[in-house]
Amino acid sequence: MDFVPENALVIMEGVTKNYDGVVALDNVDFTVSPGEAVCLVGENGSGKSTLIKILAGVEQATSGRITIGGKVYDTLSPRLSAAAGVMVIFQDFSLFPNLSVAENIAFSTQLGKNRRLFNKKHVYEIARKTLDRVGVDIDLGTIVETLPVAHKQLVAICRALASNARLIIMDEPTTALTEREVSILLDIIRRLKKDGVAVIFVSHKLAEVLEVSEKVVILRNGKKVAQGPASTFDAASLTRNMTGRDVAEASPRPIDPSAPVLLHVKDLHKEGAFENINFDLHEGEVLGVSGLLGSGRTPLAKALFGLVVPEKGMIKLGDKSIVLGDPLTAAAAGIGYVPEDRLTEGLFLTQSIVRNVSIGRLDNHQNAGLLNMKSLFRESGDWLKRLKVKTPDIGSPVTSLSGGNQQRVVLSRWLSRAPKVLILNGPSVGVDVGSKSEIHDIIHELALSGIGIIVISDDLPELLATCQRILVMKSGVITDEVSGKNITEDELARRMAS
Amino acid sequence: MKKLFSKSFWIRNETLVAIVIIAFIIIASISDPRFLSMPTLTDLLRGGIVLGIFAVGVMVVLISGGIDVSFTAVAVFAMYTTTLFLVTFVPELSWYWAFGISMLIGAALGAINGIFIAWFGLPTLIVTLGTLSIYRGFLLTFVGSKLISNLPPDMRDFSRLMMFRNTNADGSFYSLPWAFAALVIVVIITWFILYRTTLGRSIFAIGGSIESARRIGINVRATQFFVYVYVGTLAGLAGIIYASMSRVANPFDLVGLELSVIAAVVLGGARLIGGYGTLTGTLLGVALIVIVRNSLIVIGIPSTWQSVAIGVLILVGTGLPAWQAKRAAARAS
Numbered sequence: 001m002d003f004v005p006e007n008a009l010v011i012m013e014g015v016t017k018n019y020d021g022v023v024a025l026d027n028v029d030f031t032v033s034p035g036e037a038v039c040l041v042g043e044n045g046s047g048k049s050t051l052i053k054i055l056a057g058v059e060q061a062t063s064g065r066i067t068i069g070g071k072v073y074d075t076l077s078p079r080l081s082a083a084a085g086v087m088v089i090f091q092d093f094s095l096f097p098n099l100s101v102a103e104n105i106a107f108s109t110q111l112g113k114n115r116r117l118f119n120k121k122h123v124y125e126i127a128r129k130t131l132d133r134v135g136v137d138i139d140l141g142t143i144v145e146t147l148p149v150a151h152k153q154l155v156a157i158c159r160a161l162a163s164n165a166r167l168i169i170m171d172e173p174t175t176a177l178t179e180r181e182v183s184i185l186l187d188i189i190r191r192l193k194k195d196g197v198a199v200i201f202v203s204h205k206l207a208e209v210l211e212v213s214e215k216v217v218i219l220r221n222g223k224k225v226a227q228g229p230a231s232t233f234d235a236a237s238l239t240r241n242m243t244g245r246d247v248a249e250a251s252p253r254p255i256d257p258s259a260p261v262l263l264h265v266k267d268l269h270k271e272g273a274f275e276n277i278n279f280d281l282h283e284g285e286v287l288g289v290s291g292l293l294g295s296g297r298t299p300l301a302k303a304l305f306g307l308v309v310p311e312k313g314m315i316k317l318g319d320k321s322i323v324l325g326d327p328l329t330a331a332a333a334g335i336g337y338v339p340e341d342r343l344t345e346g347l348f349l350t351q352s353i354v355r356n357v358s359i360g361r362l363d364n365h366q367n368a369g370l371l372n373m374k375s376l377f378r379e380s381g382d383w384l385k386r387l388k389v390k391t392p393d394i395g396s397p398v399t400s401l402s403g404g405n406q407q408r409v410v411l412s413r414w415l416s417r418a419p420k421v422l423i424l425n426g427p428s429v430g431v432d433v434g435s436k437s438e439i440h441d442i443i444h445e446l447a448l449s450g451i452g453i454i455v456i457s458d459d460l461p462e463l464l465a466t467c468q469r470i471l472v473m474k475s476g477v478i479t480d481e482v483s484g485k486n487i488t489e490d491e492l493a494r495r496m497a498s
Numbered sequence: 499m500k501k502l503f504s505k506s507f508w509i510r511n512e513t514l515v516a517i518v519i520i521a522f523i524i525i526a527s528i529s530d531p532r533f534l535s536m537p538t539l540t541d542l543l544r545g546g547i548v549l550g551i552f553a554v555g556v557m558v559v560l561i562s563g564g565i566d567v568s569f570t571a572v573a574v575f576a577m578y579t580t581t582l583f584l585v586t587f588v589p590e591l592s593w594y595w596a597f598g599i600s601m602l603i604g605a606a607l608g609a610i611n612g613i614f615i616a617w618f619g620l621p622t623l624i625v626t627l628g629t630l631s632i633y634r635g636f637l638l639t640f641v642g643s644k645l646i647s648n649l650p651p652d653m654r655d656f657s658r659l660m661m662f663r664n665t666n667a668d669g670s671f672y673s674l675p676w677a678f679a680a681l682v683i684v685v686i687i688t689w690f691i692l693y694r695t696t697l698g699r700s701i702f703a704i705g706g707s708i709e710s711a712r713r714i715g716i717n718v719r720a721t722q723f724f725v726y727v728y729v730g731t732l733a734g735l736a737g738i739i740y741a742s743m744s745r746v747a748n749p750f751d752l753v754g755l756e757l758s759v760i761a762a763v764v765l766g767g768a769r770l771i772g773g774y775g776t777l778t779g780t781l782l783g784v785a786l787i788v789i790v791r792n793s794l795i796v797i798g799i800p801s802t803w804q805s806v807a808i809g810v811l812i813l814v815g816t817g818l819p820a821w822q823a824k825r826a827a828a829r830a831s
Contacts, residue, residue, distance in 0.1 A: 078713075079715060082715070090713075094709065094713045094714070095707070095710060096702070096703050096710055096773075097706050097707065097773065098702060098705065098706035098772075098773030098774055099702060099703060099706055103699065107699070107703065107714060107716075108714040108715065110699075111696065111714065111715050111716065115696055116695060116697070117694055117695055117696065118693065118694050118695055118696055118698065118699050159714075
């Protein structure tokens, strides 16, 4: 057992969790003090979700002791945890889209007090007070559905506070936020900490929350492998501890100056999204397009694949000009697009893994309108093997895969069509560190085979690890072109923001 | 006044439906000046009683994120069984007993729906499609399939209780039965439940997100169970009023009306995916459907066109706001 501060809010001692013989959490000690922010990090399957679920009372620990606020609990339930002041803010926020901000904030307090009658004035008062406490101003009567993501998150935080949260657990709190919104969130967290509220961050994106955290706890394969003050960790040491190895980022191969131009984009223009876009992509080149949220990088990516219709301009693949705004012809010409949000735009979630790949090849395995399922599935299966998708059964639903493997499924679908140009929008969003570098390796391999690749991302280390050239966008215009080899991360960040 | 002209006011279903109703009244009174009169109004109000009570029940179900198509079968089952019981055993019982028994039967049948939906977690459409058929078949097979035209005297008398009756200058007679008060009471009680109780807010909440409702500790089962018992009770009430007003208990009546009622509620802005619905909208939707039914003839359109007209209204009335919302979303992204 580590040193336990006297006034600790939560003390977990020797907590173990078995699922049918699989050890998800192995004798883990974990403490949180009032007003302390803890970063809980680990790859998928490291046990961090299990730890959170046990604390929230959703899962029962197999063995171990949990003390919250000085009281020892043999078993926790969601109700007991909530009563003890442990509140989880899920990634989807668990709000009611059809109800007002005020009701969303005050609903659980009303339930907790067993009020049978609904008093609008009272509810608005509670909500007003809570919003004041975090120092933000959102109209109380607004229907939550119409709020931007950042405000939804604030409503979720306020709801936790309204029910007297002493510990707020936030699952991936920064993934959907812009840089400005993240800094507002961090300010609020600082304020809460001053109030004595403790926070646990469960996150992939570490750098952002590290600055408000006191402590970092790293889990790997169900065990606590490292713990210490946040100031003693940096990106490299975090990664090393999470994966248990040094993840060496290969740097991009130098450009072959003689490689022919593959994709030629001229004067592409869309009102309010981007203007005057000109660039060439060579065979075997990896070109980065970067910029802050709202810089126009995503509309541009979509326009290249025909999902957004530009008003004027020209896209040529080889010497053939491509009809603008038509994804079918773009795909037929050999352009592939891997969307940023694979869950809603890239995958058929209820379908099997193999079907998700084979959907891209239906045309090639049909005879007089009848599908040859055997050859279709065989080919798809081969691609899944080549991209090392880890699954015991390619017939199981694609939702059973981790983020990294899901991304590989989307990639397999496109690769089976032998594309000439591949547009990857946020190739490693929501993917853990280990899989991330493997996806980067795949990008290198593809480029080596002659495919032209465009990587759209705001993840600077990723751009530097994969791209030979990086275009920087700001308010719809390409403002800078840099060579990936000669630029540092800080310099690139400065050029994006200035 | 500021709210009256806000943008959201103009794209609400309620506003659209109200505009269509007004347009309809204008056209009808141009083609027949006698249209705009007390007799027409009382006819419409009378025509809206049964439909209105049904619609309020359906609205509550839609808000909770479910759908109920069995309520007409519940209504006819409750109405016919009650009438048969009264006629056979205690014909001298007062009308409020008849109402009470019919509502209890309705509640019991609604509870059966509720058990399947809340405890077994079955899809609401499938459960109520099944029970629609079962309740109706059970009624016709085991209870009876003969028309009862000699209603208990007190039930018959109830429909003759008038809030007011009068004669127009041109000699036409008009009146409004007390049965209309039943609709008013149902609307008031439902308003109170939906907007003034935690139970009502929970109905909205589970319609918005059932998963979130579970996570913050709303008793989802009890709430869903209440919803189906409530709609069953209202169906029992609507059924007995229907029998009383038409002075006959016909076991083949009412079933078939489900889609018109759901159409009225959807026209009024309730969403099939749950979470949204207002009493004002629902009542306006009912008013529109009743007006279309009763007055297409006045403006010279054959009554066979009724269902076409209602269909067009549904497409335009619910399609327009949906299309506007989609465009607004496209502009925002």
